[in-house]
Amino acid sequence: MSERAIRLKVNGREYQRTVEVRKTLADFLREDLELTGTHLGCEHGVCGACTIVMDGEAVRSCLLFAVQADGADLLTVEGLAEGEALHPIQEAFWEHHGLQCGFCTPGFLMTLYCFLRDRPRPSEAEIREALAGNLCRCTGYQNIVLAAKAAAEKLAATGR
Amino acid sequence: MAGLIGASIKRKEDPRLLTGRGRYVADLRLPGMLHAAVLRSPHPHARLRATDASAARALPGVVAVITARDLGPVGRIPVRLGPRPSLEACLQPPLASDRVRYVGEPIAVVVAASRYLAEDALERITVGYEPLQAAVDARLAAEAGAPALHEALGGNVVERLLTQSGDVAGALAAADRRIRERFVVQRHTGVPMETRGLVAAYDAGTRLLTVWGVAKVPHWNRRVLAELLDHPEHLIRVVELEVGGGFGVRGEFYPEDLLVPWAAMRLGRPVQWVEDRREHLMAANHSREQLHDVEIGVRRDGTILALHDRFLADLGAYIRTHGVIVPELTAALLPGPYRIRNYRCEVLCVLTNKTPTGTYRGPGRFEGTFVRERLVDMVAGALGLDPAEVRRRNFIQPEEMPYEVGGAALGQPTVYDCGNYPGAFETALAAIDYKAVREEQAAARRQGRHLGIGLGCVVEKAGLGPWEYARVEVDGSGQVTVYSGAASVGQGLETTLAQICGEELGLPAEAITVIHGDSALVPFGIGAFASRGAMVAGGAVLEASRRLRAKILALAARLLEARGDDLVLDHGRVHVRGAPGRALSLRDLARAAAPGQPLPPGMEPGLSAQHFFEAPRMSYPYGTHAAVVEVDAETGQVALLKYVIAYDVGRAINPAIVAGQFVGGLAQGIGGALYEELVYDADGQLLTTTFMDYLLPTAMETPAGVVAKILEETPTPLHPLGSKGAGEGGSSGAGAAIANAVADALAPFGVVVNALPLSPDRLLRLILNPGSG
Ligand code: FES
Ligand code: FES
Numbered sequence: 001m002s003e004r005a006i007r008l009k010v011n012g013r014e015y016q017r018t019v020e021v022r023k024t025l026a027d028f029l030r031e032d033l034e035l036t037g038t039h040l041g042c043e044h045g046v047c048g049a050c051t052i053v054m055d056g057e058a059v060r061s062c063l064l065f066a067v068q069a070d071g072a073d074l075l076t077v078e079g080l081a082e083g084e085a086l087h088p089i090q091e092a093f094w095e096h097h098g099l100q101c102g103f104c105t106p107g108f109l110m111t112l113y114c115f116l117r118d119r120p121r122p123s124e125a126e127i128r129e130a131l132a133g134n135l136c137r138c139t140g141y142q143n144i145v146l147a148a149k150a151a152a153e154k155l156a157a158t159g160r
Numbered sequence: 161m162a163g164l165i166g167a168s169i170k171r172k173e174d175p176r177l178l179t180g181r182g183r184y185v186a187d188l189r190l191p192g193m194l195h196a197a198v199l200r201s202p203h204p205h206a207r208l209r210a211t212d213a214s215a216a217r218a219l220p221g222v223v224a225v226i227t228a229r230d231l232g233p234v235g236r237i238p239v240r241l242g243p244r245p246s247l248e249a250c251l252q253p254p255l256a257s258d259r260v261r262y263v264g265e266p267i268a269v270v271v272a273a274s275r276y277l278a279e280d281a282l283e284r285i286t287v288g289y290e291p292l293q294a295a296v297d298a299r300l301a302a303e304a305g306a307p308a309l310h311e312a313l314g315g316n317v318v319e320r321l322l323t324q325s326g327d328v329a330g331a332l333a334a335a336d337r338r339i340r341e342r343f344v345v346q347r348h349t350g351v352p353m354e355t356r357g358l359v360a361a362y363d364a365g366t367r368l369l370t371v372w373g374v375a376k377v378p379h380w381n382r383r384v385l386a387e388l389l390d391h392p393e394h395l396i397r398v399v400e401l402e403v404g405g406g407f408g409v410r411g412e413f414y415p416e417d418l419l420v421p422w423a424a425m426r427l428g429r430p431v432q433w434v435e436d437r438r439e440h441l442m443a444a445n446h447s448r449e450q451l452h453d454v455e456i457g458v459r460r461d462g463t464i465l466a467l468h469d470r471f472l473a474d475l476g477a478y479i480r481t482h483g484v485i486v487p488e489l490t491a492a493l494l495p496g497p498y499r500i501r502n503y504r505c506e507v508l509c510v511l512t513n514k515t516p517t518g519t520y521r522g523p524g525r526f527e528g529t530f531v532r533e534r535l536v537d538m539v540a541g542a543l544g545l546d547p548a549e550v551r552r553r554n555f556i557q558p559e560e561m562p563y564e565v566g567g568a569a570l571g572q573p574t575v576y577d578c579g580n581y582p583g584a585f586e587t588a589l590a591a592i593d594y595k596a597v598r599e600e601q602a603a604a605r606r607q608g609r610h611l612g613i614g615l616g617c618v619v620e621k622a623g624l625g626p627w628e629y630a631r632v633e634v635d636g637s638g639q640v641t642v643y644s645g646a647a648s649v650g651q652g653l654e655t656t657l658a659q660i661c662g663e664e665l666g667l668p669a670e671a672i673t674v675i676h677g678d679s680a681l682v683p684f685g686i687g688a689f690a691s692r693g694a695m696v697a698g699g700a701v702l703e704a705s706r707r708l709r710a711k712i713l714a715l716a717a718r719l720l721e722a723r724g725d726d727l728v729l730d731h732g733r734v735h736v737r738g739a740p741g742r743a744l745s746l747r748d749l750a751r752a753a754a755p756g757q758p759l760p761p762g763m764e765p766g767l768s769a770q771h772f773f774e775a776p777r778m779s780y781p782y783g784t785h786a787a788v789v790e791v792d793a794e795t796g797q798v799a800l801l802k803y804v805i806a807y808d809v810g811r812a813i814n815p816a817i818v819a820g821q822f823v824g825g826l827a828q829g830i831g832g833a834l835y836e837e838l839v840y841d842a843d844g845q846l847l848t849t850t851f852m853d854y855l856l857p858t859a860m861e862t863p864a865g866v867v868a869k870i871l872e873e874t875p876t877p878l879h880p881l882g883s884k885g886a887g888e889g890g891s892s893g894a895g896a897a898i899a900n901a902v903a904d905a906l907a908p909f910g911v912v913v914n915a916l917p918l919s920p921d922r923l924l925r926l927i928l929n930p931g932s933g
Binding site: 020077094133137 | 168170171173174175177178179180181182183184186187189276350351352353354355402403404405407436437649650651652816817819820823824825826827828850851852856858859860862864865866890
């Protein structure tokens with residue numbers, strides 16, 4: 001099985017690992033780095049549960065190979081909070097009951113992390129469109145959209 | 161803490177889930193752990209000839225390949241709800257040995273050093289298949305001469321059910337108007353975002369087998385596993401972990417629930433199996449597929465005189481843990497909120513070469529509500545009456561409660577415990593502004609836009625017993641823990657139970673730890689299904705908390721030399737009213753209650769109490785869905801413009817969680833109404849095995865601003881808090897309301913809406929060819 005050495009940054013920490021070239025980035029994060037907050041709901045690029053931020057863009061880690069992240073700077077759900085202080089998007093999800101089983105939640109948080117950075121004052125329609133690539137089977141999305149709106153306001157207020 | 165019950169507090173579960181610290185079964189890592197993958201039949205029906213796994217076994221990293229022959233004689237998976245002798249011949253074996261009966265049936269298991277290697281090995285197993293003709297359409301499968309799935313059964317009809325009350329033939333004959341129609345509900349299912357998964361580890365020294373990922377009904381599953389493995393129950397520990405959605409599907413005992421522990425025991429190493437999405441869509445329970453031929457007889461004023469239904473339930477290739485309860489519940493609750501004195505329902509439970517079936521949120525009610533509520537609208541149409549008016553004329557009135565419907569399900573006669581059906585109905589109509597929408601509709605029609613309004617009235621069932629267990633304990637540090645026999649499927653159980661306990665013990669919910677789903681910590685339990693969390697598990701926690709409160713006060717009274725009713729329990733302390741200095745903390749009291757301390761006469765040592773809450777009868781929550789849609793006649797797209805659910809839960813413990821159940825359930829109902837279908841081709845191949853083919857609603861398809869009216873008008877007498885379940889009402893009325901709205905919108909085209917899902921292509925076909933329903 002062919003392997004390759006890679007070096008990357010995840011949540012501010014440097015890692016150097018040797019990986020099988022066929023291993024997905026999601027499996028690499030979950031198995032090799034034990035960052036299991038990134039979830040797999042389909043492994044074929046539809047559900048968005050595996051969404052992480054790679055060099056500033058939201059990507060589906062199930063559709064990438066770990067070797068493609070060589071040299072990259074990643075952010076996963078584990079890197080959102082600062083210590084015990086939740087990120088404003090996380091806080092908004094908590095306050096607005098934006099999650100039930102929580103399985104889809106990391107993907108939504110990471111998608112919104114990029115979306116709200118690029119579009120700080122979104123309309124409801126824009127939020128729904130931005131979230132259309134993330135599936136949730138529990139909430140019916142209503143509270144997720146509410147949380148996204150509230151998060152936008154929080155972020156604006158804190159200047160983040 | 162006073163006021164905790166009924167408060168929309170933030171959930172206890174969320175901080176860990178929001179930070180990626182929730183541990184689901186796929187996240188578990190044990191030293192030396194191996195990974196399993198399952199070889200599944202690509203054929204809907206075939207005889208199995210020789211299986212050759214030697215090439216797979218020779219692959220580096222492969223530890224074992226397990227076939228039915230390796231497994232040896234093991235039992236079949238038993239029915240959990242409503243076992244009947246007639247079902248025995250069709251139970252599913254953990255691995256197919258001589259014949260496969262659906263695409264996805266397990267044939268072998270590979271265990272290897274990684275999932276990647278295990279999947280490589282699957283490709284190297286050769287199986288000799290001798291294809292047989294498949295029975296795919298339940299109508300044909302039910303006929304004599306159809307290819308038989310189980311020879312011992314003699315045909316594919318596994319059970320016939322009959323529900324009957326009054327004189328249907330006579331009442332139909334006397335009716336002013338009779339309407340007959342055929343209704344089809346498509347095969348679709350729960351599809352939680354987390355697929356199924358298990359980890360099993362065996363300690364050969366102590367003989368303890370531990371299985372993680374056992375959800376929904378852990379204690380029942382432990383019993384089944386003990387029997388199939390012939391291993392003592394007390395030497396099996398089952399642990400639930402975090403669960404990524406259940407919806408009826410997850411947590412039932414499936415073949416893998418035996419195979420993974422079996423492999424771990426045999427190999428002496430931990431084994432993990434995580435289902436992929438393709439497997440999930442072909443292996444986990446399907447649901448809902450029914451074909452109804454119904455006739456209703458009414459008076460000219462819309463009064464329903466008789467209802468006669470004959471339906472086929474397509475149960476797939478084997479009988480699984482739910483037996484035939486989905487058709488049974490369909491028949492039991494088909495009359496819904498209406499006074500129907502003459503009712504007859506004949507059901508054929510048919511086996512086909514498709515994935516076996518089970519319950520999915522609102523089992524039988526989603527289907528039956530669609531059938532009944534569409535019929536009511538057809539009655540209104542035929543008589544030239546407003547559909548709302550026809551409903552008003554037929555509702556069972558509050559003073560008729562308790563109301564005996566005439567059928568039975570799950571061994572209980574269907575007796576509605578309480579309800580104000582017209583009340584919930586009018587609330588929904590007011591919230592959607594029924595009259596204004598009718599006017600809007602007329603105006604839109606003049607502009608060539610097709611708006612429709614649809615109603616769906618639901619009677620659900622909730623709080624299935626027979627009992628649930630809880631223990632509440634104050635530990636030596638003064639901390640309170642609730643041990644519940646219920647299970648969580650991600651619905652916020654910990655928060656709900658902490659609120660109930662906190663209210664009694666004068667503590668905020670954050671101060672209470674809730675433990676569930678671990679058989680080593682909670683010795684008894686039933687689980688999470690049938691909207692029983694708040695009601696049955698909550699009842700157990702309430703009663704255990706009340707007992708503990710009494711014990712705390714009795715002990716404090718003695719130590720503080722005060723009368724029990726002069727004491728206040730609050731904020732983790734007991735003090736004498738008016739003398740806050742004369743106080744003891746829960747910590748002091750827990751220590752004073754330790755064995756060996758002087759205790760009031762008759763008091764057991766230890767500051768804890770337990771309770772088994774018995775629920776011999778179910779409660780029947782109810783409500784109304786109202787939908788406004790716009791149909792694009794060019795594309796067949798349905799846009800949901802407005803949606804209201806008014807639903808009576810008796811008493812909401814946490815309204816935010818209840819509303820979340822309504823809106824989340826609704827999204828699933830929308831999927832069932834408009835998009836989701838597990839499609840088989842004529843040969844029995846499953847065509848929908850990815851999320852590209854099986855379409856779940858996204859944030860774009862679900863409506864904004866759903867109004868969730870939580871009603872607490874009729875607390876149930878069956879529960880100390882009056883609470884009924886809230887889990888299923890959001891789903892079960894959606895097919896009905898949306899189909900009625902679509903039919904209303906398309907009324908000018910003269911189409912007949914009688915089949916789900918109302919996908920764009922179906923609607924276009926209907927619009928172009930109105931007779932094709
Ligand atoms: S797991 Fe990556 S999109 Fe579903
Ligand atoms: S919260 Fe369960 S899938 Fe979104």
